[in-house]
Amino acid sequence: MSFSMSQASVPAFVIGLNALSGVLDKAEAFAAAKKIDPAVLPNTRLAPDMFSLTRQVQVATDLAKKGAARLAGGEPPVFEDTETTIEQLKARIAKTVTYLKTLDAKAIDASAEREITFPLGPTNKGHMKGDDYLNHFVLPNFYFHLTAAYAIVRHCGVDIGKRDFLGAIPLTMT
Amino acid sequence: MSFSMSQASVPAFVIGLNALSGVLDKAEAFAAAKKIDPAVLPNTRLAPDMFSLTRQVQVATDLAKKGAARLAGGEPPVFEDTETTIEQLKARIAKTVTYLKTLDAKAIDASAEREITFPLGPTNKGHMKGDDYLNHFVLPNFYFHLTAAYAIVRHCGVDIGKRDFLGAIPLTMT
DSSP states (O other): OOOOOHHHHHHHHHHHHHHHHHHHHHHHHHHHHTTTTTTTGGGGGGGSSSSOHHHHHHHHHHHHHHHHHHHHTOOOOOSSOOOSSSSHHHHHHHHHHHHHTTHHHHHHHTTTEEEEEETTTTEEEEEEHHHHHHIIIIHHHHHHHHHHHHHHHHHHTOOOOHHHHSSSOOEEEO | OOHHHHHHHHHHHHHHHHHHHHHHHHHHHHHHHHHOTTTTGGOSSSSSSSSOOOHHHHHHHOOOHHHHHHTTTOOOOOOSSSOHHHHHHHHHHHHHHHHHTTTHHHHHHHTTTEEEEEEEEETTTEEHOOOOOIIIIIIIHHHHOOOOOHHHHHHHTTTOHHHHHOOOOOOOEO
């Protein structure tokens, strides 16, 4: 009957982010093979008023980092949004995964009933109970930006499938 | 310190699916206002080899319905994949939400350590522990197809934003 806030957060973020890094590996190889300017894919968007691939990766990593940090009751490290290449985006993902692994699972587990306050846009603040914040804000938003990044790469013609999105999940196949 | 499998599944599916229904409302109004053939949006894809909007909605509802049913240890109702209009897709979402609300939370909570077996493609089977199945298969896949449906609608020019994607989450804003 075990299920916990720490289990539903950090391992899902780590697997999802490592999967995103694998998607970016394939995007990088695709651009190199087709001699596409390395700046093109990071700047691609699904619609003119949607985020670029670069911004999708920045936001996905920030949701994991800031979401988990707020639940654990700590201050996340600040990453400047300066990435311009896929290699730099992968480095940001790696830094995020390293940080996530330092968080205290017990502190995250203790946050279910605690009120979490977080910025919403430039001037507003959001307030949610810890369990709702994970369940109805951080996880949906995290997967939203992970999927958007995947869809941009897929839209560019890179040969990726659902397994690349899911990553190294604990699955046995028969 | 409360957090449970039932809490991390059914309410997230219900809020996400109701949000998707709201996105489809806006898509329907957009098509009507622009006198777009009602068959166009349901058949739109982000890439020729990605699912259409219709299929994204069918798969998102099936993930919620079958995922939650397997965790609860029951058999989900079968919905034929016959929808051709947005109105029919919204009816499928409503049927799914109604079904989800019938599931026994205690049965879902008891499934964390139980092995879940599920079809993977036409011939294979996947095996995962209940908690991993929810955490690393059902939730990422559910949000993947919800986001893909949202992105198709957004790509068509419908004026929707992140709040339409998140839906009626328990959030207080100051």
